[in-house]
Amino acid sequence: MFRLLPDLKSKGVMGINRRNREYILKNNPRRNYVLVDDKLETKKLALAHNIGTPELYGEIHYQQQIQHFEELVKGRDTFVIKPARGSGGGGIMVIREVGPMGYVMSNGRVLSVEDMHFHLSNILSGLYSLSGLRDKVIIEQCIELSPIFKNVSYKGIPDIRLVVYKGVPVMAMLRLPTVSSAGKANLHMGGIGVGIDMATGQTLNKGVRYNNFIDRHVDTGAKLGAIDIPDWQQCMRLAAKFSDIVGMGYIGVDLILDQTFGAMMLEVNARPGISIQVANRAGLLPRLDLIDENKAYDLPFEERIAFATKHFAAPATTQAE
Incomplete structure (x- = not known):
């Protein structure tokens, strides 16, 4: 999949080994893994802190x-x-x-x-x-599909993966189910990953499926770009808030959008994959470095969200028209 991004080093694309060594091992205390590896514990923790979840x-x-x-x-x-x-x-x-x-x-x-x-x-x-x-x-609870995703989902519920570093949202993608993924929003099974502009909450002009960039859903034919994620700022707040609660510095937070209840937290991953960089056609490292250089993790909660909104906007070449 990473062959789709030439000049990986210049784009600041992070590999598995560096992710494990410099971000997961350093920022995710082993004692807290049970809170995210066990979805039942994750759900109960979310409910205890009034975070919406099925x-x-x-x-x-x-x-x-x-x-x-x-x-x-x-x-x-x-x-x-x-x-x-x-x-x-x-x-x-x-x-x-x-x-x-x-x-x-x-x-x-x-x-x-x-x-x-x-x-x-x-x-x-x-x-x-x-x-x-x-x-x-x-x-x-079974989530009811938000109408915004009706044309880009095949017999399943899309979800949003947000990578959060030290309480600051870093990068996001929309994951879409397909026929080959059996209605699951899973990229390894043939689902589609579409990058999201952190500034606007709008999907980028292309998605990735297996080793190819595509601009339309493989089953429905609907365009993947220019989908406006409802309540995008709230999505970032949910992800950042749970990062604070769970006490882990580098996680992937998965959200779903219910047509009635809006953004809800589905689960958390203590070892978020790196393919999100391909979906966004951007590397994680420059964003992670910017957070460290500016000590954005020390900012008040709302200012951390504002920092992500300001600094992690998508390049104009990837934005949908």
Whole structure:
């Protein structure tokens, strides 16, 4: 993917080794990893600090609790199942309807009660967890797609990844689901990443999918540029606020936009990927250096947001017309 950015060094593109050595190891205390690696702990921390996040309907910790699953979702037609320690979208199941034949997923597949129980058992056994160890099941609110994304989303919910460094938003991208990504906003599965102008909250004129820049959604044909993210300043505030709360200096915060509730925090990543630089056609290093040089991390909260807005605007060549 990085072959798309010639002159990587001159653009200040950061590699995995440097990210790990100079930013993750130095700024993310090991004791705090559980707060972000475990999505259930992340959600409870967000709720405790009045940060909007999809409502928690229930949780399952042990195999014998699976028999009570139907009670946990009784009266709910839509919900999401996910592993607490999953990664890359593995194990996530979006239920859009509960009918006489079973649970209808967002892709139209119908699961019987037995199928659902089997999936829950697999999650608990650690099939999708980062470590392969025993996991927990999260049952949460199913987000309703914001109308702004209707034409650039295929049977799934887009999300926004914001990299935050020492409490200052640094770079962002919109991640869009496709047919090949099975409706998940996952770039490794074939989703689309589109950079976001930090000054305006508007998507840039091209997105990236696998090893190619594209200007239209591969399934819908809709243009990827000039999408105005609603409440962009609030999105940056949410990400920066949670960075302060969790006590980690280099994280990726994933947000979703609900048509009713607006921006909500979905999850946090203590090891955010570096492909966001390709989506933005810009390196992270110049922005990270600017934060350190100006000690922007010492600024009052609102001034940190203003710093990002002022200094991390997208170059004119990448802005959508």
